[in-house]
Amino acid sequence: MKENINKSRKKSTEFSYVNELALESLSTNSLSNKNEENNDESLNQNETLTKLNPNEEIIINFQEENKKDEIMKQPKILLMSKSDEYKKYENLENFSIPKYITLSWSHLTIKASIGSKNKSLFNLCRKSKRFETILNEVKGIVEPGEVLALMGPSGSGKTTLLNALNFSVKNSLSVDGKIMLNGCQVDPIKMSMVSCYIQQDDLFFGTLTVKEHLVFQAMLRMDRSLSQDTKLRRVYQVLKEFNLEKRANVKIGIPGRKKGISGGEKRRLTFASEILTDPPVLFCDEPTSGLDSKMAKSIISYLKKLAENGKTVICTIHQPSSEIFSMFDKICLLSQSRVAFFGTRENALNFFENNLYKKCPPLTNPADFYMDLLGVDVNDSANSQNEIRNYCEKFSRSEYNIELDKRIENVKPEYFSSPSNFSPYKSNWCVQMSCLIQRSFFNYIRNHKVVLTDILMVIVTAMLGGLIFFQTGEKDKNTCHYNQQSIKNVIYAIFYTVTVSVIFSIMGAVMAFPPEIPIYYREHNASVYRSDTYYLSKLIVELPVYIILPAIHAVILYYMFGFDCDKNSFAVFLFTDILISNAAFSLGHVLSVLSPDANLAVSLVAPTIAIQMLFSGFFLTLTSRTPEFLKLIRYSSVFNYGFDLLMANHWENVEVILCEYDIELLCAVTGGSILNQEKIRLKNKSAYIIMLVFL
Template identity: 30%
Template sequence: MLTSTVHSKSPGSASNTSSTYDEARTQNQNQSRLSFFHEESSHPITLKFEDLAYTIKSQSGQDCNLGLPNSNSTRTLLSGVSGVVRPGEMLAMLGPSGSGKTTLISALAGRLPGKVLGCITYGGQPFTSSIKRKTGFVAQDDVLYPHLTVIETLSYAALLRLPNNLTREEKIQQAEIIITELGLTACRDCIIGSPLIRGVSGGERKRVSIGQEMLVNPSLLLLDEPTSGLDSTTALRIMATLKGLARGGRSVVTTIHQPSSRLYWMFDKVVVLSDGCPIYSGHTGRVMEYFSSIGHVPGFNFVNPADFLLDLANDVSPNRNQDEQPQDHQGRLDYIGDYISIKQFLISSYKTNLQHLVKDDIYQHAEDTTIGIQGTSPVKSCDKQWTTSWWMQFKVLLKRGLRERRHESYSRLRIFQVMSVSVLSGLMWWHSDLSQLQDQVGLLFFFSIFWGFYPLSNAIFTFPQERPMLIREYSSGMYRLSSYYFARMAGDLPMELVLPTIFVTVTYWMGGLKPSLVTYLLTIVIILFNVLVSQGLGLALGAILDLKQATTLSSVIMLVFLLAGGYYVRMIPPFISWLKYISFSHYCYKLLVEVQYTKNEVYECGIGVHCKVFDFPGIKFLGVGNIWWDVAALGVMLVGYRLIAYAALRMIKFH
């Protein structure tokens, strides 16, 4: 059985830095004893990237950096970036905001849409599904389910990502070990939280995100701004954890905005970007020597190298008079010209003095010869794309979805909404009978409209809210899209069908509808059928459009369905009468009428005069009598809307 040892720091430790390094060493020692990490993930990977370039179409015809007119409609985000990180090394990407750090690390993680020029290799191979399983990627924003606890988050990730040759108990124990290794024991049973829900701290959230990637014992770990928004002590602990992972034989690459000097000296190599172009790439200890050799010396001796590098990347040179300001229009042009010359000087100096050294480092070992992305045939891999079966993914995702969304479907506010409308409608139609046929028909139409609009408006938010999580997990190869989709559909059944059943039960008997158990049960079945069809339409709209567009369009659709439902307008003009055939509310209303009344049933249409119910004007023009056609129409909509939603999810660019 596996064990992990937790070492406590003595009060007399020399400094925070040394104690943090001790923690990193301890974590590294413990990490090496985790035999649950499967062998495939322990294979070392040397990451090499050479002459990377990436451009996008600019939405305006102006240069995004200078604000000057530009006839070129493209914007260069990366240009000529090269580097290498080997097992045991930690590489940092420095640069100001907008310099291309996130673009570069996304390209290295294989999550950048479009075409990336240049060569990227992982242990001499291009990016494959096998490499993806050995690579961990932690985005800048922590995308986690807010209502799951820390142990639940890591346990579900372990069940999805670890291979089938491990038992469920071994996978859960793996999550427990990660919690211990990352110092999350104190918050083990705390929910993750969100900006509106109190949960774990920012540093703990970041460690949970890192822990999800550590579960598969990645040989290559990529992190985008792991210290963003954290205090210096928490940032130091996280970087010490990453340093320990690197010492365990992993290649670690991270972007970082403005590290302290303590953080800076943890890195083995650094790549400095300015507007997508490299101005330095190499070992951290040679930075000051290099820039001094090209005439850029800090103004004082004790300076944080990271601050000095960011000043240079921001075109703040110690050789420039910072108080100098342009006085007129011509001076502004001169100032801009000076800006361009300094930037070009740093870039050209890199190309002249460093670029060949970086490429020599890339080709240092013959066994690491790179294979370019372009002009090569893909490497065939006999590895399976998925580590777990479809059925296992379905079960885990279903259970996770039920635990995460139980607060949403059965929230007090939602229960209050449904029950208040149910009781109010029951009181308004209190004990109606056939003598009030118009009112009874109105109640049936209210059923179809309310349980058409309510589930539609709720379902619209499903995929827009879960899209960031879906993109992150699917891009990591955690599960198939089909297993996620069917688990989501199955999880909605108990969540979405309980409240309509209670609603109909209360209102049906209070409203005085036919006191027949069979009719009551058929009414519930029809309403639930309508709920599923309406929900499918909402899912399709949410998957195809953004939230604002989907909400607006759903309001228009429900207004059209309301008018074409057959209750308000009986004689619809022929040129627009086709609208009722695409309205699920129309078919639901017809079915409710057909099960509520029989063909020979009569009502008192005058004093001593009885008329057939189906001759009532509000029913006669519905065209009742084709009950199975109505069921078939709803069935086509039920399947069709969900197929559209699935196809729309398939079209998402999972990068």
Template identity: 30%
Template sequence: MSSNNDPVLISMPQRNSDVLPGMSFSDQKGPVLSFHNICYEVKEKRGCLFNLKTIKSKKLSDVNGIMKPGLNAIMGPSGGGKSVLLDVSAARKDPSGLSGDILINGAPRPANFKYNSGFVVQDDLVLSTLTVRENLAFSVALRLPTTMKKHEKDKRIKMVIDELGLDKVADSKYVDTQFVRGIAGEEIKRTSIAMGLITDPSILFLNEPTAGLDWSTANAIFSLLKKISEQGRTIIFSFHELQNSVFNLFDSLTILALGKLMFHGPTEKALTYFESAGYRCELYNNPSDFFMDVINGDSPPVIVNRKKVYEVNEAGQLFMRKLRMIDKLAQFYTKSPLLRETETELEKLSGGQNYGSPSFKEITYVTTLCHQFRWIFWHSFRKLVGHLWPWILQIIIALILGLIIGGTFLALKNDCTEIQNRTWSLYVLTVFQSIMSISARDIFLMERNIFILEYISGYYRVLSYFLGKLVFDLLQEFFFPSFIFTLVVYLMLGLKRGITAFLIIMITALMVNYSATSMILAIGIHENAASGKTLLVTSYFVFMLVFLGMSLNSETMAPQLSWLQYFSIPHYGYMALQHNEFWGRNFCPTLNITNDNHCPGYVICSGEEFLLMQDMDLSPWGLWRNHVALNILIFIFLIIAYLRMLCLKRNS
């Protein structure tokens, strides 16, 4: 479905509806995913800072296989390549290191395969402040066309909720996370699966769906997946270790170690195959544990054979034995009838054609940028409403700090003796706006993994996410605390009155805040608090605030350092505040009226005189050029932050 406003999305085959490539409608039972001679390499940098070398590391080596409708399991030891094969099959890896063919029913995957297939990551990345139904509504709003009626989308949500047995917790206030106690772990995993199924995909990928769950919950999850697969879906998943009752639910099994195939075929043939290789599973042994023991060289036959060569260097011996065992099993598989059967079936599927290395083009989305922006803004708002106390606490802290600063410089007098206190109050106002922006890195960092998952799944463009999150968080997290602090200080200190003077103070304070925020985003948009780039930002502000404090008395400033002011965000804000506060002020109002004058002859009596001493331009441009400079810095830093988000997307 499409309209003039919504770009056409190449639709992925849907179960029981569309005819899949390579199959007639009469014989269609579900999609068959096949991979032909798949190799995958990544470039890794190794060495010290001055001797970095880029080497190629092979993650998959000549992997062949067929995934039919049903439960298709991929297992292996850590670092064996199971997650890489899963991601490559789902088109979620950089295709530049990929060679071989991945086909759907004998035809190349459509360009938007990764958007229309379902993918469930290992971590449950659902927003804790939304209900199950609201999380699904967000996914539906961005992944289904806007031409689809609201009642149709609601029907889709209800269908998925009923299919996964979430009807009793659909409107629960919170889902369970590290910080918020909500629904049980099984319901959380079901919610993640529901997010993957919301577009009704024919192929569903899951990365270790039972990681962190107890055996009873894992059994319930796989029983659910088995039921879903019986509806004509091809479900492909990775796992590390499972109990025997769950293992018997699998239709096919793929075992990988160091990127090489140890076994691929029907699950019921796995034990017989390993027995033919000389490794027999004991009667009450868990098959998945048995396979891992064989690969690691810990099965009973291997242990008996190695007693004669047991040496002191146990760790090295274990590693070398594991490598030899993997090579032995890989060689055995290449000569097995199972591989020949797989190759014969692959030949039938591909028709003997070689499609070359897969590549994917950037495609259009089913929703417009404005539609995505609106839903991301709503998403952020719901997150705030569901977790309001941190924001309220931030407001309270800003209010208390404002009262403390206001009490320190309470009711500044309009005479020459208070000029120094007045400049110090403006300095403190500037310092607060700069320091408050340090938390800006959390705008995108806290939801970094969710952003990567949702972007790859085709929820939104990077630009719509960037603008939606930025606009809301600048309003919610920075505007209100900054406004309240500045308002309290302005009223308590008795700064220059008048609506124009008030607006200039408020605008300047916000611009300093937003400039500093933009710089932090540009440098550390996805860096943690301990990273070198974050420490660099902190060092910058410490130095610039010290430099600004020295500039309070321009006579103490070394001329050789004067050029640093052009790189200082606080400097522009402070100069604008001074110009606004002192221009047109008379600090000796009784000078021409009475001889009772408290100002000695060497004391400044007018604001213009003070500004001239600071080498400031008295014209309106002397004020507004600081605002222009801050606006330019905001624009440059936000562009850099956006480009860095694009790099984060590209490297994810």
């Protein structure tokens, strides 16, 4: 196997999809009718693509077929001679990615900064930091065709090493050492070009189907130079490889809420999402976690199959069964921040028996045997740690470590460069926006209960408020007459309108991001899409909702309050209510983004609304005694601008208010006098609208 891989490495280092792109880009007119007829007879559609002779290539031409059971387009295989037109596509990119990659690392040390236990004033003023070593002088090498298992007790640094190798470590960690691809030191950009990271948790939008999820991933992860047909064909191929064809149109599901595919199918879908780009190097974090023995075996078998096809596979695994353990070509045993052994499974048994004098008992799983030896005994921690350090020291002086150093040094350097205008994103801005809008739309519209609940709650609260403040004024030939008692009812009704709009919008927005934050971080860190496209797509999908719902709310309240005396005021009332809702919606987004989880976001809503409401001008009028810094808060209050604008809209055209009291000085006789009492200036109406739009 390795000999075949080495021969192939010398022949070609082209990106695996360049040939497909080139062949698809050729005009089908160049195919002769004679060749087409011969191939239709001689080649079956289910045959594996093979190279017939050095001068001929096989290409795939899709033909649409209307079959009920068909998930994707079925390929029709045609034969075509290699021409000069094809040759110009051979160097389509100004860089190439090796098909087979050897990953090696040496002198890899990872440290984490920790706070000082001494809280004295002297230590608080010092800028120096204390560091804890997580991994110390770690080394290793994995070649194409091999599956490496990173093993060790909990806390030994398996996942940290895996994250370091694919440049996914946290910023708080300090990483020193060399990470090399084909003998050349690598940077994060090059590593992202050749690898994928299959993480432990399965994160999906449960409202999407399996096929929709994979199509989304294919459109954004696969190279932008590839045609849509190529990407769809790859989706179909991956569905078949992971035995997900029959589940292609089934929704993924949300645990505890919506039934969907099984846990094992979700794990396979996670693999399928990353395998779409056909990367030469695969990093897998606990690929068998949470799976039954049969499913775990099938996952590792698939990794083994990928390795046999020339992939380089590195995965962490805690305590595999003996059957799964036998599938790994190499193991790296970690304990106490160091390497206790690195090499083949056979050499591991020899090392522990001959160098450490620890023989694996018959009928015992070697993985369990190693974990027992390398795990710290809580009852005798000091002696156990000293013994483990002794194991690591003996390995560093053993012939196995010397051989490991030689293999790392003897890797023949094979350089590959990234283009000067390289972008980490495989799709352009417009494609990202299109795909994200579609996904966000499906995710929202398929949450039927949420949509119906939102509509129902808006109608119920509007009807309730309308009944409480029903017909605040007396109508006479489309003219409203107000007395002194109805003034307060109108003011309370307007404040109720603002309050309900703010609360509904801010609560809806606060819950928008926290459920998606883990998915966003994973996909964004994998350079699937940009931050701005993600936020804008959410905004575009949810914006119509926060126009329609406030409109329903405004129409019900406006006519039930009896504000329809002045026909010209309805448009401003409706427009203002929509502006209030969207300003509160933006404020909710801020709280949502700043909060790591939904619970914290919701807990911030109450104090935020309280502060906004307090400075609305409804409860109190700010005086000269009010501190200046508190007065400034009013200018950021949605309640302030919304309440003042609705008040001005209602009262500016009210010319007469009845006074039922004997003392005229206690009566507000016009709408303008009410606005003066509330210190609302009509000339500021435009400013109120501008500030609501800004907020």
